[in-house]
Amino acid sequence: MLSLNNNLRMKSSGIFKIIHVISWIIFIGFSIKAGALLISYLVSVFVNESASSHLYLGLDLMNIYNLSLFHYSGVVLLYILTAVLKAYLFYLLIKVFQKIDFNNPFSLTIANMITKISYVSLAIGLIAMVALGYTTWLSKQVFFVSSWNASGFLFMAGVIFIVAFLFKRAVEIQTENELTI
Amino acid sequence: MKTVKLLKTCIDIYYYFVMIAMVLGLLTLPILLFTTGSYEVNLFDSQTVDIGHLGTLKTLVLIVLMLVIFGVYFYTIRLIKKTVDVMSKGNYFSDYVIANFSRIGKLFIICAIGFSLIRFAFRLIVSSTFSFGINTAFFILLIMGLFMMFLSEAFNQAKRLKNENDLTI
Numbered sequence: 458m459l460s461l462n463n464n465l466r467m468k469s470s471g472i473f474k475i476i477h478v479i480s481w482i483i484f485i486g487f488s489i490k491a492g493a494l495l496i497s498y499l500v501s502v503f504v505n506e507s508a509s510s511h512l513y514l515g516l517d518l519m520n521i522y523n524l525s526l527f528h529y530s531g532v533v534l535l536y537i538l539t540a541v542l543k544a545y546l547f548y549l550l551i552k553v554f555q556k557i558d559f560n561n562p563f564s565l566t567i568a569n570m571i572t573k574i575s576y577v578s579l580a581i582g583l584i585a586m587v588a589l590g591y592t593t594w595l596s597k598q599v600f601f602v603s604s605w606n607a608s609g610f611l612f613m614a615g616v617i618f619i620v621a622f623l624f625k626r627a628v629e630i631q632t633e634n635e636l637t638i
Numbered sequence: 639m640k641t642v643k644l645l646k647t648c649i650d651i652y653y654y655f656v657m658i659a660m661v662l663g664l665l666t667l668p669i670l671l672f673t674t675g676s677y678e679v680n681l682f683d684s685q686t687v688d689i690g691h692l693g694t695l696k697t698l699v700l701i702v703l704m705l706v707i708f709g710v711y712f713y714t715i716r717l718i719k720k721t722v723d724v725m726s727k728g729n730y731f732s733d734y735v736i737a738n739f740s741r742i743g744k745l746f747i748i749c750a751i752g753f754s755l756i757r758f759a760f761r762l763i764v765s766s767t768f769s770f771g772i773n774t775a776f777f778i779l780l781i782m783g784l785f786m787m788f789l790s791e792a793f794n795q796a797k798r799l800k801n802e803n804d805l806t807i
Binding site: 472473475476479480482483543550562563606609610612613615616618619620622623624626627630631633634 | 641642645648649652718721722725730731774775777778780781782784785786787788789791792793795796799800802803
């Protein structure tokens with residue numbers, strides 16, 4: 458049992474370090490995106506409307522701004538909401554890897570956190586789907602380019618849900634095993 | 639058990655959608671070789687790219703690259719479908735499921751690199767710009783791949799625990 462644990466620890470530590478670093482990078486990236494979008498939005502509404510043409514990394518919503526402030530606010534809000542949720546998703550992933558114990562990887566806390574990740578991913582997918590419909594409808598009135606990766610997050614939610622289910626089963630087996638001993 | 643079956647249905651639907659898209663792609667993409675008309679390709683929910691005006695060789699390179707990478711992606715989905723099929727029968731920690739998790743992880747990483755490669759090829763061939771950028775889709779696929787590989791290791795331990803448990807009883 459001890460050798461298997463050591464084996465798991467050694468094999469996983471490399472993968473774990475990579476995931477941890479990437480998760481931090483993505484978390485910081487999405488946090489910056491959410492903050493930058495919020496500040497650009499506030500500047501475009503209260504200071505200078507031309508900021509709406511360079512919201513974040515070439516995101517140009519000037520045409521929607523000129524069409525209606527309500528629709529402009531709606532689209533920006535959807536962008537900020539998805540960015541915040543994506544940052545939260547990766548924050549949860551960082552938390553999972555901070556709390557996981559390689560000697561005893563199956564705990565209910567970790568299983569619940571993985572389930573939470575799948576729900577957050579599902580929420581991002583659903584919001585992106587709504588946003589996609591909304592922006593498709595808007596693009597019939599004004600020209601603008603937007604991108605929402607709805608299917609990717611919905612698929613990710615499904616896969617992580619399977620993982621969470623398996624993790625919960627493993628927790629049950631581990632608990633049963635400990636009780637038997 | 640109910641959730642797994644529900645999930646199985648969802649993944650089955652997604653699998654058949656991807657399969658239909660693949661078949662349609664296989665049928666329509668080669669037509670591009672014989673046409674000079676406008677043909678817009680949507681690259682993963684981002685802006686569309688017109689590849690209808692490209693020469694035969696350039697179009698062929700892009701078509702082959704797209705078919706190979708999407709083929710790998712389709713195979714990954716197929717593997718997930720097969721794994722969930724086995725799981726829905728109650729075999730949660732079988733060698734097959736654990737090995738598949740590791741394989742799915744590796745394939746996700748290949749897809750992450752492959753999709754970035756497609757974007758790179760499109761930029762190079764269509765707009766003649768040499769740039770290699772990584773986007774969210776790349777990171778998500780990479781994270782999922784590595785996570786799957788890690789879980790495959792963890793579930794190996796769960797399998798051992800289960801065997802131990804069965805023997806004790």
